[in-house]
Amino acid sequence: MPNRLINETSPYLLQHAHNPVDWYPWGEEALTKARTENKPIIVSIGYSACHWCHVMERESFEKEQVAGVMNADFVCIKVDREERPDVDAIYMDAIHAMGARGGWPLNVFLLPDAKPFYGVTYLPAQNWVQLLGSVKNAFVNHHEDLVKSAAGFTDNMLVKESEKYNLHVDTQIGEGLASEQPFSSVQIRNDLDEMFEKIKSHFDTEKGGMDRAPKFPMPSIYKFLLRYYAVSHNPEALRHIELSLNRIALGGIYDHVGGGWARYSVDDEWFIPHFEKMPYDNGQLVSIFSEAYTLTKSDLYKSRVYETIEWLAREMTSVEGGFYSALDADSEGIEGKFYIWTQTELKEILGEDFGWFSKLYNIRAAGNWEHGYNHLHLVSRPTGEVGLDGAVYQNALQKLFKARESRIRPGLDDKILASWNGLMLKGLTDAYRAFGEEKFKELALKSAQFLKEKMTAPNHQLWHSYKNGKASIVGFLEDYAAVIDGYLGLYQVTFEEEWLDEALHLMAYAVENLYDAEDELFYFTDTNAEELIARKKEVFDNVIPASNSLMAHNLFALGTLFDYADYVKLSDWMLAKMRNVLLTDVQWGTNWAALYALRAQPTAEIAIVGAEVEHFRQQLEERFVPNKILVGTKTVSDLPLLQERIAKQEQTTVYVCFNKTCQLPVNTMEEVWKQLNYINE
Numbered sequence: 001m002p003n004r005l006i007n008e009t010s011p012y013l014l015q016h017a018h019n020p021v022d023w024y025p026w027g028e029e030a031l032t033k034a035r036t037e038n039k040p041i042i043v044s045i046g047y048s049a050c051h052w053c054h055v056m057e058r059e060s061f062e063k064e065q066v067a068g069v070m071n072a073d074f075v076c077i078k079v080d081r082e083e084r085p086d087v088d089a090i091y092m093d094a095i096h097a098m099g100a101r102g103g104w105p106l107n108v109f110l111l112p113d114a115k116p117f118y119g120v121t122y123l124p125a126q127n128w129v130q131l132l133g134s135v136k137n138a139f140v141n142h143h144e145d146l147v148k149s150a151a152g153f154t155d156n157m158l159v160k161e162s163e164k165y166n167l168h169v170d171t172q173i174g175e176g177l178a179s180e181q182p183f184s185s186v187q188i189r190n191d192l193d194e195m196f197e198k199i200k201s202h203f204d205t206e207k208g209g210m211d212r213a214p215k216f217p218m219p220s221i222y223k224f225l226l227r228y229y230a231v232s233h234n235p236e237a238l239r240h241i242e243l244s245l246n247r248i249a250l251g252g253i254y255d256h257v258g259g260g261w262a263r264y265s266v267d268d269e270w271f272i273p274h275f276e277k278m279p280y281d282n283g284q285l286v287s288i289f290s291e292a293y294t295l296t297k298s299d300l301y302k303s304r305v306y307e308t309i310e311w312l313a314r315e316m317t318s319v320e321g322g323f324y325s326a327l328d329a330d331s332e333g334i335e336g337k338f339y340i341w342t343q344t345e346l347k348e349i350l351g352e353d354f355g356w357f358s359k360l361y362n363i364r365a366a367g368n369w370e371h372g373y374n375h376l377h378l379v380s381r382p383t384g385e386v387g388l389d390g391a392v393y394q395n396a397l398q399k400l401f402k403a404r405e406s407r408i409r410p411g412l413d414d415k416i417l418a419s420w421n422g423l424m425l426k427g428l429t430d431a432y433r434a435f436g437e438e439k440f441k442e443l444a445l446k447s448a449q450f451l452k453e454k455m456t457a458p459n460h461q462l463w464h465s466y467k468n469g470k471a472s473i474v475g476f477l478e479d480y481a482a483v484i485d486g487y488l489g490l491y492q493v494t495f496e497e498e499w500l501d502e503a504l505h506l507m508a509y510a511v512e513n514l515y516d517a518e519d520e521l522f523y524f525t526d527t528n529a530e531e532l533i534a535r536k537k538e539v540f541d542n543v544i545p546a547s548n549s550l551m552a553h554n555l556f557a558l559g560t561l562f563d564y565a566d567y568v569k570l571s572d573w574m575l576a577k578m579r580n581v582l583l584t585d586v587q588w589g590t591n592w593a594a595l596y597a598l599r600a601q602p603t604a605e606i607a608i609v610g611a612e613v614e615h616f617r618q619q620l621e622e623r624f625v626p627n628k629i630l631v632g633t634k635t636v637s638d639l640p641l642l643q644e645r646i647a648k649q650e651q652t653t654v655y656v657c658f659n660k661t662c663q664l665p666v667n668t669m670e671e672v673w674k675q676l677n678y679i680n681e
Contacts, residue, residue, distance in 0.1 A: 422482025
């Protein structure tokens with residue numbers, strides 16, 4: 001018999017709908033039951049592509065004996081962390097306060113009032129049952145101790161992030177940014193050098209990335225390094241960008257056969273990934289590799305962007321234009337089975353190509369990984385007849401692709417999340433800026449139309465999740481931050497002003513319903529959303545940038561585009577608030593640091609007016625110029641940066657301005673580059 005999860009839309013919750021555990025979804029029904037029956041609560045949090053979540057389900061949650069203990073003594077709640085990042089964030093914060101290491105599956109024990117008192121990640125069945133007994137005993141015989149402990153963890157969560165992490169505005173820097181006085185630029189550049197030296201000490205200078213395993217791509221690190229390089233021209237920064245991106249592009253974390261990156265590498269070689277594939281990683285990596293291409297002109301970066309977007313369009317795009325959430329790490333109950341090969345399989349499929357392919361990828365009879373399996377991984381780029389762009393090499397990969405298509409596919413999590421779609425939309429716009437490929441723009445426009453029509457309410461409130469034709473769950477700050485960023489990117493490749501209007505409406509809604517004026521940061525949750533035991537703020541960048549750091553970028557861009565001084569000031573104030581964190585350990589604030597680097601120099605406001613607006617836009621994207629904002633029109637526009645801008649002498653005209661001070665209008669790219677202080681080569 002199915003449990004209550006059978007009525008949910010989340011693929012992760014539906015995976016558990018036939019467990020003998022009497023699971024409830026998160027909601028008032030379960031919380032009321034716990035209070036009424038005075039039972040402790042188990043909140044078990046995971047996601048559909050999580051390998052160890054599947055393992056714990058098989059070992060514990062599918063077993064009648066284990067389920068019997070859980071059902072008798074606890075109220076059991078299953079949560080999809082991707083659907084409810086607010087619930088996940090609260091209880092992950094509690095786990096950290098307990099001194100434990102977080103991860104998924106996350107199993108947290110709560111009092112009937114939803115206050116946490118203990119938590120663990122994956123446990124084998126025997127250990128799990130033992131823990132259940134211990135928790136029951138403590139709840140019955142040491143209840144007051146648990147109440148006291150839970151109150152302490154809850155009080156810790158109620159402390160404002162600014163207080164907890166000593167986030168206080170550096171007034172001099174804040175005012176200096178806002179006024180753009182010369183002293184602030186000198187100070188900011190000194191700060192950037194200090195940040196770089198701090199993060200450099202954690203570089204893996206042999207294998208790329210940071211000096212630890214597992215290795216996550218961490219796109220915002222390279223976003224910061226690219227912008228720092230634009231300011232400093234420090235060759236060490238460029239060296240690490242190229243080393244890291246090359247290894248991320250060539251290693252086993254990348255799917256050489258089908259395109260797209262896995263979430264992370266379990267080792268320090270970028271060799272064996274945790275095989276799940278998500279749009280939030282791939283969207284950000286498409287952005288970074290596209291930007292890096294404009295600086296390096298590496299055709300390796302170009303090929304990875306094209307292949308990844310092809311994978312996205314082929315496997316991860318709904319008919320309506322939204323992007324699905326994940327491909328599972330497992331298929332047929334084995335992690336990575338869809339992606340790995342025996343030597344015998346490769347010989348049969350590749351035929352005469354097996355010899356060189358085997359040497360290139362270090363294929364072995366015993367396997368180059370485990371259990372006799374081989375995984376495709378490169379350290380250096382192949383050249384000559386089997387170069388990446390060569391017909392021989394591509395033909396071999398195509399043979400493997402066709403063979404792999406007959407395998408049982410990994411599970412698809414087909415819910416659509418606004419935040420992750422925003423990150424992917426931004427990636428597509430960055431790819432179009434770098435390569436001018438029309439199908440990238442078409443995919444981006446379809447995605448944006450989906451977000452606007454299916455995931456935006458008439459009052460400009462975003463919905464977080466979409467499945468089976470229905471949008472649900474009041475949007476979180478991450479949704480507004482990523483979608484606004486995507487719309488801003490889309491405007492700058494299309495000059496269609498509806499996307500600026502949408503971005504402005506979403507920002508106004510977020511400021512009204514998620515902004516904490518007292519703390520000068522945004523809450524993660526909407527005032528109109530379900531009230532939880534704490535209302536958190538997301539300030540530290542991780543695999544996904546913090547929603548507050550993304551909003552600071554957005555406020556600066558929108559403030560500049562619409563001449564909204566209050567938005568620019570708020571962005572600068574938020575950034576100044578993070579300065580001490582950035583100077584202490586910039587690893588956890590690299591998206592903030594990327595904005596800091598942009599503010600080290602005046603931002604070029606470039607207005608293009610005339611019939612050849614698209615031609616000039618394309619030429620302006622040929623070089624790496626991160627601190628620019630583009631606006632354009634063929635005729636006239638009410639945008640502040642385009643007002644009173646006309647095409648001179650019926651020629652397309654470009655206006656380059658810095659800090660609202662404009663250069664003379666020009667009609668050639670040679671003159672534009674001179675005004676941007678670039679040498680015309």
